[in-house]
Amino acid sequence: LGYGAENGTWRNFYLTGAYELRNGSVGTPTVAAAPDITAALSVKQVFDAVSLRVDGVSAANSHIVIDWNITDENIVHRTELSNGVLIHFDVEGGSADAGSVDATFSLSRLGLLGVLLGGADLGAEIANGSITVAGDPAKLAELAGHLDEPDPNFAIVTPT
Incomplete structure (x- = not known):
């Protein structure tokens, strides 16, 4: 054939x-992603990449809402994990409907890249003041617990 x-x-x-x-x-x-390519990602592209890694089965019963206040771009971006799916969107006019938010992280775009993609130590970043948190910071660890590492050696045609 x-x-x-x-x-x-x-x-x-x-x-x-x-x-x-x-x-x-x-x-x-x-090969690890080149830092200059990672630094060029927009906030939406970062969350698109993170949303692809969600393990839907393990996250099926979780509900986590986190606001990300990107200080250098003056935007608030919300992520919501619900029914095993991570959705993300910009919040117009600041943090609307803040009562339903589990945590709010205020950080720069490069700080966001470091926390979500680059393996930066969140505790150290909070301690030195480059990231501020309102709400429950453990919700980020809970979200991270529902993310899978992609397997670059997956079978293209044959089932696993």
Whole structure:
């Protein structure tokens, strides 16, 4: 099928499937994301990336609402984990409906990148004053507990 397929997409699909059946997963050489590429991400792109990592089954019964006050861009962005899905959106006019928010983190965009993508120590950032928290900071740890690490060696064609 692979060599007879005229369509390049189907040809690659068939040949990758045959390779996986014979040799196992193709594997992907991974390298940490370049800091300059990560620094260029917008706030929405950061939360898009985080939302893809949510383990829906483990987060099915959790409800976490966090406001992110991005001080250098003067925006408030809200994340809500509910029914195993993380949604995010800008909050118009500051923190509207603040009564339903579990925690509010005030930080710069680079601080957000460090906390969510770069492995910055949240406790140290709070202690030195670059991040301020209102509400329950443990909600961020609870949210992080529902995130999976992506597996770059997933099978393209064959089921796992």
